[in-house]
Amino acid sequence: MNQNPSDPTNPDAPWEEAMSRDFDARVRDLHEAPIDFTSVKGKAHKIRRNRRAAVAGGILGVAAIFTPIAVLTNGGGTSGKEPGFAPEVSETDPAPDAGPDYLVDRVWHQADGDTVELDQAYDSAVLWDGQLVATRFGGEVYSTADVIDADGDVVRSFSTTGSVVVNDAGTTIAWVDSDGAVMTAWDDEERSLGEVDLAAPGEASAWTAAAVTGGPDCNEEADGCIVYVNSNLGEESRSYSSQGVSDIVASGVTKVHDADSMGAVTVINDVTEFLDTCGGIYEVPNAEYRWETCDYQVHGSSPDGRYVVGLPSQFDGLGPREITILDAETGDPTAGRYAPEGRDAFIRAEVAWTDEGTLAFAAYDGARWHLMEMEPDGSITELATADGSDVDSPFVLIGH
Incomplete structure (x- = not known):
């Protein structure tokens, strides 16, 4: 392996600022980590000092009082970075168009x-028509x-309650703005598909965008779009269409992870x-599940719709200990499985499919x-390595 050390971070950035960014990302994303009965289990979310807190490694029931509390299940230490620390990133030389887009601090x-x-x-x-929406x-x-x-x-x-999402073609983005409007944008146009109530206790963000399908044009008479939003307060996930229809995704669905152009939604x-988290693939046009499982948490689908990500149905600490690629048609695991070695090893739950x-x-x-x-056949390539503490991943994967 040829290594090309680089120093992509700003050495003047305070250590606390860098850690706070990651704390905030873990609380808010993937896509957003809500304080609800199903979504807080199995994730150790970190917190900014003045941010809402999330529960890690357990369940906070929907009926519980949503008072922010910070819990770190593994007592996770840090790597002892000093102020001004900048991770040294070493990268391989992957073939053109073969790797993912990602951020390392300011690069x-x-x-x-x-x-x-x-x-x-x-x-x-996310990537949107060749632009980065960060x-x-x-x-x-x-x-x-x-x-x-x-x-x-x-x-x-623009202001948003959480991460921005993009459709499969990379032509349309969606978000929930700070006034509660469920927004879409394409080319030089934008349109609201509805509104949500952002009232929430403490400093919680009540609703965030989870996925968008259709487009590129979200005008009612044109291509049509559907935006899926998740509640951070235990309510059922909702969808908003450019035809003016708003409803729950399906009875009991409290989190949408992804949706493809055919209306297959991972939930x-x-x-x-x-305390096993259950879900599967729900087919919106047919109003029925393709399959359900309590063996995995089912996350994002591949660009061709053939595969989805499977994480353990429950996990403690800073992230899952393994990751599996599942067959989207059957829910069966493929040969694609990875589990890092080491007592303190884990995987960030925020993953991304490449165009390939x-x-x-x-x-x-x-x-x-x-x-x-x-790859689904189990082939694994290491693209880059970087220094960093367990709570401060230097890599931010870019959604397509």
């Missing part, structure tokens, strides 16, 4: 190997999304008495972070 690493310097670090990002924490509750061109210049900014719909149909994810081995790429 946008593109799939073709090019890099673009950014003015600041971000918590999450979200950063912007206040006590809401975030700011920046639309960034190919030169790294911010061409537009969470139950938690067993043994490989799964990208970041894994921590107890000492360093590794950016990995896995």
Whole structure:
């Protein structure tokens, strides 16, 4: 392996700022980590000092009082970074168009190997018609999304309750703005498909966008769009269409992870008495489940719709200990499975599919972070490594 050490971070950035960014990302995303009966289980979410807290490694019932409380289940230590620490990133030389797009602090690493310097670090990002739409924490509750061109210049900014989502074609984005409007945008146009009530206790963000399908044009008479939103207060997930229809996704569904252009939605719909998170693929046009499982948490689907991500149905600490690619038609595991070695090893739950149909994810081995790429046949490639503590992953995967 040829290694090309680089130093993509700002050495003047305080250690606390970098850690706070990651704390905020873990509380708010993937896509958003709500304080509800199903979604807080199995994740150790970190907290900014003045942010809402989330529960890790257990269940907080829907009927519970939603008072912010911070819990860290594994007592996770840090790597002892000093102020001014900048992770040293070593990268392989993947084939053009074979790797994922990702951020390392203030650098946008593109799939073709090019890099673009950014003015600041971000918590999450998607690609939209060749532009980067990156979200950063912007206040006590809401975030700011920046639309960034190919030169790294911010061409537009707007407020959002959480991460921005993008459709399969990369032509349409959606978000919930700070006034509660469920927004869509394409080309030089935008449209609200409805409104949600953002009233919430403490500093919680009541609703966040989970997925958008259809487009590119979300006008009623044109292509049509559906935006799926998740409640952070235990309510059932909802969908908003450009035809003016708003309803729950399905009875009992409290979290949508992803949706494809055919209306297949990966969801969470139950938690067993043994604290296993259950869900599956719900087919919206047929109003029925393709399959359900309590063996895995079912997350994002591949670009061709053939596969979905399977994480353990329950996990403690900072993240799952393994990740599996599932057959989207049957729910059966493929040969694609990865479990990092080491007592303190885990995988960040925030993963992303590449345009080539490989799964990208970041894994921590107890000492360093590794950016990995896995194919459904089980082939695994390490794309980059970086220093960082267990609560401070340097990699932000960019959704397509």
